[in-house]
Amino acid sequence: MTVLLFLVPLALALGFVGLMSFLWSLKSGQYDDLDGAAQRVLSDDDIEEERR
Amino acid sequence: MSAPALDFEALVTRGEDGSFRLEAAIEGMTCAACIGDIESALRNLPGLIVARVNYTNRRLSLEWRESAFELAGVFERLRRMGYRLRPFELASGERAEQETSKGLLRCLAIAAFAAMNIMLLSAAVWIGEDTDIDPATRDMFHGLSALIALPAAAFAGQPFFESAFNALRARRLNMDVPISLGVVLALAMSVYETLTHAQRAYFDSAIMLLAFLLLGRYLDAAMRRKTRGVAANLAALRAPLACRLGADGRETMIAATGLRRGDRVLARPGEVLPADGVVIAGASTLDESIVTGETARRPVSRGERVYAGSLNHDGALTLEVEAAGAGTLLGEIERLLEKATSARSRYVRLADRVSRFYAPVVHLAALATALFWLWRGASIHDALVTAISVLIVTCPCALALAVPAVQVVASGALFRGGVLLNAADALERFAQIDTVVFDKTGTLTSPHPSVVNARDFDSELVELAAGLARASSHPLAQAVARARPDAPLLADATEERGQGVRALVDGAEARLGSPSFCKLEAEADALGALAPDVSLVAFRHGARHALFQLRQTLRGDAAVVIAALARRGLAIEILSGDRAEAVRSIAEALGVAEWRGALKPAEKVARIEALRAAGRKVLMVGDGLNDAPALASAHASMSPIDATQVTQAAADAVFLGERLAPVLTTVETSVQAQWVMRQNLALSVIYNLFATPLAMLGLLTPLIAAAAMSGSSLLVTLNALRTGGRARGLGEGAP
Numbered sequence: 001m002t003v004l005l006f007l008v009p010l011a012l013a014l015g016f017v018g019l020m021s022f023l024w025s026l027k028s029g030q031y032d033d034l035d036g037a038a039q040r041v042l043s044d045d046d047i048e049e050e051r052r
Numbered sequence: 053m054s055a056p057a058l059d060f061e062a063l064v065t066r067g068e069d070g071s072f073r074l075e076a077a078i079e080g081m082t083c084a085a086c087i088g089d090i091e092s093a094l095r096n097l098p099g100l101i102v103a104r105v106n107y108t109n110r111r112l113s114l115e116w117r118e119s120a121f122e123l124a125g126v127f128e129r130l131r132r133m134g135y136r137l138r139p140f141e142l143a144s145g146e147r148a149e150q151e152t153s154k155g156l157l158r159c160l161a162i163a164a165f166a167a168m169n170i171m172l173l174s175a176a177v178w179i180g181e182d183t184d185i186d187p188a189t190r191d192m193f194h195g196l197s198a199l200i201a202l203p204a205a206a207f208a209g210q211p212f213f214e215s216a217f218n219a220l221r222a223r224r225l226n227m228d229v230p231i232s233l234g235v236v237l238a239l240a241m242s243v244y245e246t247l248t249h250a251q252r253a254y255f256d257s258a259i260m261l262l263a264f265l266l267l268g269r270y271l272d273a274a275m276r277r278k279t280r281g282v283a284a285n286l287a288a289l290r291a292p293l294a295c296r297l298g299a300d301g302r303e304t305m306i307a308a309t310g311l312r313r314g315d316r317v318l319a320r321p322g323e324v325l326p327a328d329g330v331v332i333a334g335a336s337t338l339d340e341s342i343v344t345g346e347t348a349r350r351p352v353s354r355g356e357r358v359y360a361g362s363l364n365h366d367g368a369l370t371l372e373v374e375a376a377g378a379g380t381l382l383g384e385i386e387r388l389l390e391k392a393t394s395a396r397s398r399y400v401r402l403a404d405r406v407s408r409f410y411a412p413v414v415h416l417a418a419l420a421t422a423l424f425w426l427w428r429g430a431s432i433h434d435a436l437v438t439a440i441s442v443l444i445v446t447c448p449c450a451l452a453l454a455v456p457a458v459q460v461v462a463s464g465a466l467f468r469g470g471v472l473l474n475a476a477d478a479l480e481r482f483a484q485i486d487t488v489v490f491d492k493t494g495t496l497t498s499p500h501p502s503v504v505n506a507r508d509f510d511s512e513l514v515e516l517a518a519g520l521a522r523a524s525s526h527p528l529a530q531a532v533a534r535a536r537p538d539a540p541l542l543a544d545a546t547e548e549r550g551q552g553v554r555a556l557v558d559g560a561e562a563r564l565g566s567p568s569f570c571k572l573e574a575e576a577d578a579l580g581a582l583a584p585d586v587s588l589v590a591f592r593h594g595a596r597h598a599l600f601q602l603r604q605t606l607r608g609d610a611a612v613v614i615a616a617l618a619r620r621g622l623a624i625e626i627l628s629g630d631r632a633e634a635v636r637s638i639a640e641a642l643g644v645a646e647w648r649g650a651l652k653p654a655e656k657v658a659r660i661e662a663l664r665a666a667g668r669k670v671l672m673v674g675d676g677l678n679d680a681p682a683l684a685s686a687h688a689s690m691s692p693i694d695a696t697q698v699t700q701a702a703a704d705a706v707f708l709g710e711r712l713a714p715v716l717t718t719v720e721t722s723v724q725a726q727w728v729m730r731q732n733l734a735l736s737v738i739y740n741l742f743a744t745p746l747a748m749l750g751l752l753t754p755l756i757a758a759a760a761m762s763g764s765s766l767l768v769t770l771n772a773l774r775t776g777g778r779a780r781g782l783g784e785g786a787p
Contacts, residue, residue: 004189008196012169019165026157036107039084 166204345629388681454732482722491674
């Protein structure tokens with residue numbers, strides 16, 4: 001059963017990383033404009049810039 | 053004429069690093085491609101640091117440094133591309149709403165994370181009960197659960213603990229008191245059980261309870277924030293810009309909210325007065341229907357008091373801005389509002405009424421359980437454990453979700469139907485009404501005038517006039533344009549402010565504007581004495597000419613909606629500030645028997661109070677400044693989006709569009725929502741009837757507690773979703 005001693009902390013640590021990245025994304029305003037984010041990915045303005 | 057300078061000093065916020073920020077609502081943004089258009093157009097402006105479009109709420113936020121940046125440049129560039137910017141101050145209420153909703157999401161994330169991980173450990177313990185788990189391993193799992201649960205509950209439980217504490221301090225009980233008590237006791241008991249190497253711990257139930265409740269609260273807050281954002285945008289787009297006159301006569305365009313007492317403001321014909329004040333120069337006639345409900349225009353001249361929201365018809369006016377003082381119409385309305393609003397706050401929400409009854413019952417049941425087991429000779433420890441498990445299982449998870457879940461779904465359905473709810477408990481009050489009182493002007497009638505004699509003229513002539521009218525921003529011209537919405541726009545039209553528009557069509561000059569602008573004074577005089585609420589717009593093209601008569605007409609679906617409301621068994625009444633004869637004709641057209649005209653604001657309130665005293669629950673629908681006190685004193689209230697800001701603030705809900713149907717949709721959806729809320733409450737009571745006896749007998753295992761709790765929460769939430777389904781059908785099917 002010693003395997004639990006590192007498997008359980010590992011599972012918790014991975015979950016904790018997920019939680020922290022969610023809190024970070026919330027704080028950096030990534031949930032402020034959900035519709036905009038969905039549409040921006042379709043715009044090709046970066047390609048146009050390369051052409052110039 | 054050069055464009056007047058822009059001044060939004062009052063709305064600009066200063067950052068700590070010396071940068072400036074401005075938020076503006078964008079009008080004319082129709083598709084996602086606009087994001088790129090706007091942002092790339094502003095990319096290379098000197099001094100601008102960030103220009104970012106928020107597509108969800110149709111706003112642009114600008115950040116710049118003082119040097120070399122011209123705000124007017126941004127407005128000009130976007131105007132040429134066809135977008136209109138309206139800067140606004142983020143209302144403190146909206147900012148608070150955003151913070152609350154973000155805070156709840158943070159709490160929800162933490163509670164959900166904790167619940168999932170504790171469940172992982174708990175599942176192992178539950179399975180271990182059958183497969184002889186090693187007691188040391190079980191203790192370790194319980195200990196780990198405690199390590200996760202305690203900090204998570206301390207953080208994620210804050211919204212409940214705070215609310216419960218506030219309620220207790222005010223010597224009241226609300227739903228959060230039993231929730232907080234249940235969570236704290238469950239955690240405390242679980243810690244004790246862990247330390248004494250017991251078999252059972254309830255960390256999972258406590259944290260899952262928090263996660264479920266936070267989900268409900270977050271959805272509720274998010275819906276409210278969305279509604280409020282849309283309302284703020286609409287308000288910003290409608291809020292008039294004021295043309296302020298400097299001491300040297302220079303004109304500056306500023307947001308009306310930035311006006312101060314003593315400022316001098318110029319109002320041109322066709323503009324809406326931006327503030328209350330006294331006329332110091334000029335003479336004109338004003339359409340004050342949004343203020344008083346009176347549709348006949350009032351001539352004003354030097355020295356007379358005028359009100360924000362009035363439409364300036366004929367001549368330019370210079371005003372001196374003044375705040376509302378005692379004895380003025382606004383002063384009286386504020387006083388009435390204060391009185392009426394305090395009357396409204398007596399209403400107790402359904403959820404609070406239930407919890408007022410429920411919380412004592414739960415606590416008594418727990419106490420009775422403990423006493424019973426002591427009497428039966430159980431140890432103090434066993435008696436306490438059983439009592440606490442009663443508290444946990446009766447902790448009103450489903451009960452607390454029952455009402456908010458329905459509220460979220462129903463207000464979402466209303467939102468799609470063009471109704472924005474202001475108050476969280478409005479749905480319950482809408483469901484109880486038995487009488488609907490309408491204001492006439494701007495509510496039953498369309499807020500904009502429309503052409504009533506278009507059929508008298510050649511169709512091609514009307515189309516030409518409408519095309520020319522589209523080039524003008526004057527409200528009357530826009531009404532002519534609406535007579536033929538698909539008429540092609542005449543591109544090279546020039547507008548002469550306060551006079552009209554003209555353009556060359558087929559080699560002859562076409563003019564649209566005042567009768568004198570089109571040389572039709574004789575014809576206008578020949579029409580003789582028209583009703584006082586009719587306005588004239590003249591049109592001339594070569595030798596052909598037309599005089600359009602405009603007046604406010606009934607909203608297209610008013611008769612159908614009134615009939616449908618009456619069919620639901622609601623009493624209908626009209627209370628108007630307009631002349632009695634004008635009200636009579638409308639009332640007869642709609643088949644409404646109960647109507648009163650020429651009412652002052654206080655008389656409207658008196659009538660509402662009289663209805664209330666007779667035991668009626670009144671829904672008031674009105675738009676004018678004079679309706680605001682009546683809206684606040686009615687049991688529930690709605691106003692159209694064209695209403696004055698004071699009025700909208702007093703209303704429980706605001707509806708969009710040219711139709712009256714949202715009133716019917718609101719009533720129908722609310723009645724249905726109320727029904728589903730009752731079902732949900734019944735469901736959670738049934739759940740308690742099954743679970744509580746188990747807990748009282750000491751048969752409750754953590755597994756049963758967790759399953760019952762999530763099962764009942766899911767059931768309640770799924771039931772709530774039915775509201776949206778049927779309400780959407782109503783919204784589309786409504787006349």
